[in-house]
Amino acid sequence: MELKEYPDAEMMMMDLADLLASELRSCLARHDHASLAVPGGTTPGPIFDSLCATRLDWDRVHVMLTDERWVPESSDRSNTRLIRQRLLTDRAAAAVYVPLYLPGDAPEDRLAELEESLKPELPLSILLLGMGADMHTASIFPGADRLDEALHGDALLVPMRAPGAPEPRITLSAKVLRDAMSTHVVITGTEKREALERARHLTPDEAPIAAVLRNAIVHWAES
Numbered sequence: 001m002e003l004k005e006y007p008d009a010e011m012m013m014m015d016l017a018d019l020l021a022s023e024l025r026s027c028l029a030r031h032d033h034a035s036l037a038v039p040g041g042t043t044p045g046p047i048f049d050s051l052c053a054t055r056l057d058w059d060r061v062h063v064m065l066t067d068e069r070w071v072p073e074s075s076d077r078s079n080t081r082l083i084r085q086r087l088l089t090d091r092a093a094a095a096v097y098v099p100l101y102l103p104g105d106a107p108e109d110r111l112a113e114l115e116e117s118l119k120p121e122l123p124l125s126i127l128l129l130g131m132g133a134d135m136h137t138a139s140i141f142p143g144a145d146r147l148d149e150a151l152h153g154d155a156l157l158v159p160m161r162a163p164g165a166p167e168p169r170i171t172l173s174a175k176v177l178r179d180a181m182s183t184h185v186v187i188t189g190t191e192k193r194e195a196l197e198r199a200r201h202l203t204p205d206e207a208p209i210a211a212v213l214r215n216a217i218v219h220w221a222e223s
C-alpha cells in the first residue's frame with residue numbers, strides 16, 4: 001500500500017480528479033474503452049465536480065458504481081442519483097453508464113441482469129474506493145450477512161445486508177475489486193486515518209478494506 005497525504009481535502013480532490021483523468025487517457029490510448037468504478041457516499045462529490053469537466057474521449061469511458069444502496073433513483077440515498085448529478089454531466093455526460101441498480105424489491109431480483117452488464121467491463125481499468133470508519137469498503141461491511149461470499153467467493157456482485165447499512169446493498173465482490181488495473185482509495189479525517197492504520201494489521205474478515213490495500217494508493221487529507 002502507498003499512502004499519499006495532502007495539505008487539505010480540496011487540493012486532494014482536485015489532484016485526484018487530474019490523476020484519474022490522466023489514467024483514463026493512457027488507458028484509452030491503448031484500448032477501445034476504459035472502465036471506471038467509483039464510490040457513492042459523501043466523500044467523492046468534489047472529485048466528480050472536477051472530473052466531469054475534463055476533456056477526454058468520454059464516449060469511450062464506461063462508468064459504474066462500486067456499490068449501491070437498494071433504493072430508487074429518486075431517493076437521496078441513491079448513489080446512482082449522485083453520480084448522474086455530479087459525474088455524468090458536463091463533458092462526462094457522453095460516458096456510457098453501467099447500472100448497479102434496476103427497479104425491483106430486492107437486489108436478488110435483478111442480480112443476474114446486473115452481472116451480465118458488468119462482465120464485459122472486467123477487469124476494471126480504474127477503481128476509486130471510499131472507506132467507512134468501520135473499515136468497510138464498497139458495501140463489504142464487517143458483520144454483513146454475505147461477507148464470506150463477498151470476500152472469498154467467485155461472484156462478481158453480491159447483495160448485502162449489514163447492521164451498519166440502513167437498506168439492502170449490492171456490491172462489487174473483493175475478487176472484482178482486487179483484479180482492477182489501478183486502485184485508489186480516498187479518505188478524509190483522523191477517524192478514518194486511524195481506522196486505516198488498524199486495518200493494515202487485521203484480516204479482511206475483520207476489516208474488509210484490507211482485501212484491497214496491497215495494490216492500492218490511499219489518498220488522505222485531514223479535512
Ligand SMILES: O=C(O)[C@H](O)[C@@H](O)[C@H](O)[C@H](O)COP(=O)(O)O
Pocket residue numbers: 039040041042043044066067068069079129130131132136137138139
Ligand atoms: O454507498 C456508499 O456508502 C459507498 O459507496 C461506501 O462504500 C462509501 O464509500 C463509504 O461508506 C464511505 O462513505 P462516506 O464517504 O460517506 O464516508
